[in-house]
Amino acid sequence: MSSDIKNQTQRLVQWFERDALPLWSVRGIHPALGASFERLRADGEVDTGANVRVRVQARQAFFFAAAKSLGWCDSGADIACGLLGFVESNAAHPSAGGGFTHLLSPEFEVIDSKQDLYDHAFFLLAYAWLYRVSGERAALDKAEALVLHLDNCFGAEYGGWAEGDYDHTVRRQNPHMHLFEACMALYEASGEAPWLARAGELFSLFESRFFCPKQGVLFEFFNADWTLADGATGQVVEPGHMMEWVWLLDWYARLTGQSVARYTGVLYRRALDIGLKADSGLLYDSVTPEGNVLQHTKRCWGLTELIKASLVMAREGEPDAEARAASAVDTLFRYYLCGTTPGSYVDQRGENDEVVAAEAPASTLYHLIVLAQELMRYCDGVSDRAEKVSA
Template structure:
């Protein structure tokens, strides 16, 4: 392992510990309610007019639980638990018999009560980490209640779960990917094989529906029977998600023993081939033929490229370490370059210019995961397959 990769890991650790955590503790949390704000504006000030996605509380609870677990944020336990308690008291669905609502206004009043599968994946993840980091048995019980609720209300006869309790245009792989992550986290937190069995269900969906083996691509949007949409969206590919699946499949393989290297190699190679801009950033959306559908480049995409590259370093990929090192440098150059230390740029455009300069709180989920993965890789703490 090169000193350059170790230096990159230490640089990102310092940013999380010395810049991000102090900023978001100071400005990101309403001291009266414990609610995490939605975003900071370009000046680093709280955007007081922004509505607040309920799932942001789950993602930030995860962020502070993991920061606490690493010893980076002693206040993390109190912060995370207060966020989840607020949601349970003020944003639980009033009539569904379980689960959460979707959106609050700036006064923390629910203004959209729909239940969304993607949202609930993050509440499973947050509760997994509340149990893992704090030993909070109530959080594990809540995770089990949420799983039962999803099964009862949104379980689909042809695999996976429905998108929610609203009229949706298509089924998405994205919430299922995050459920895969949440069940892996629950298994790591408890060692209970029932959660690993759930990951096997989602792995089967990946194998049979999401992944196109003939082209090495991951598709996003489907009909109810999991056939790809007939319109243009059926051919859309998100390179960042391809990289995210590399990381998740490796994690799954290390827990289950299932061989996944062929998937990792295909997703990584094709993601780089059709998804990478000349600068090295990842496009948000491309078509299966390689045409760029959306020239935007979100911050989270580069974090997933780093995580996938770490997996491929361990698999012996000859260029993966250089790709990871450059990607960390690009993360700082293009995204962790806001005028306020600890804030960030959310999105770059066709010429890598800034097109979204606010800092959504939800991005911290991606940033802390990549920091932890880098450090664990450099310190040899990743369990071998």
């Protein structure tokens, strides 16, 4: 393990401890409601005019619970409980018999009561981590009740779940990817086999539907029967999601012993080939399987997933993957963790890598803290292996 990856890991840890957590635990939380604001403006102040996505509450609950588990935020479990308690009291669906609404006004009142599958994946993830840091069985009970609600209301033919309780023209792989993540997190937290079985069903969807072995890419949009969506919509590829699946598949392999190398290497190399802007090291938001750029923008989260995938490939012996990860952390600071307010960040860069979205969505902290977890796990794992070899 090089000193570069250790130094960049410590750099990110210090950014969380010194800057991000002090900022977001105070300025990012409504002092009376205990709910998360949607985002900070470029000047670091709360954007009090922004509508608030309900899923942001779940993602922030995960963030603070994870920070608590790392010893970075003593109040993390309490903040997470407050966030979830606010949603359960103020944004539960009024008539569906379970689950949550979708969107709140700047005054934190429900203005869109639809139920969306993607939103609910993050509540399952939040419950998993709340259980990890609190040990309270109620968090697992709520997760079980929520997934039963999804089964009853949104279970769909051909596997997986419908998009929600609204009309939709395509099905997305993205909510299922995060449900895969949530089920693995719930299994790790609880040790209860049904969660791993659900993860296995979602892995099967990846193998049979989402991944295209002929082109070596992950597709995003599908018809109701999981055939590829028609026309240009069906050809959308998000390199960041390909990288994210590398990390998730590696996690699944560690839990089950199932080999996934036939997928991870292909996804990683193809994402680099078709999705990387070589001069800056940023990932395009979307491309075609041939590498034609559909969106010249580059979100912050895509780079965090590139780094996580590079750590997976470094453990698998991929040449230069560790160096690429270390360099990409430096790139993360150069292009995104460079807001004028310490602990804030830039969300999106444009065609020429200029800032096009300087606001800092609270939801991005989910990606950033998972990255920190994975960097620390990588460094600890390399150190442990070195000690065993020298013993």
